[in-house]
Amino acid sequence: MPRTDPAPTDASAEVVLINTFELPEDQVDAAIAGWTAARDFLSTQPGYIATALHRALAPGARFALINVARWRSPADFQAAIAKMQAAKVFPDIPGLVYTPGLYRVIAEDRAAA
Secondary structure, three states, X not given: OOOOOOOOOOOOOOEEEEEEEEOOHHHHHHHHHHHHHHHHHHOOOOOEXXXXXXXXXXXXXXXXXXXXXXXXXXXXXXXXXXHHHHHOOOOOOOOOEEEEEEEOOOOOOOOOO
């Protein structure tokens, strides 16, 4: 599934995975099923916090799916992904190109309650 990016300088701080999925429209359901299997596996791993899968509203959008997940640290994410790859949890899906990256939140805004 996702390749791992180099760890940020502070290897113990929470990170956000943003993973874009480019794929043919007829493979979206297969990718959602693969994401569900990956989520089920990864949610049992140390450092997992949460994940959310987003689907594009516009037909033909470049990124049909975008996954956003939170992990306790880059090391936790990298260890979990290595285990998932070894277990072959995420199926091969024809035409799927995914682009994962780890990010750190540097600014945030919320509406007043």
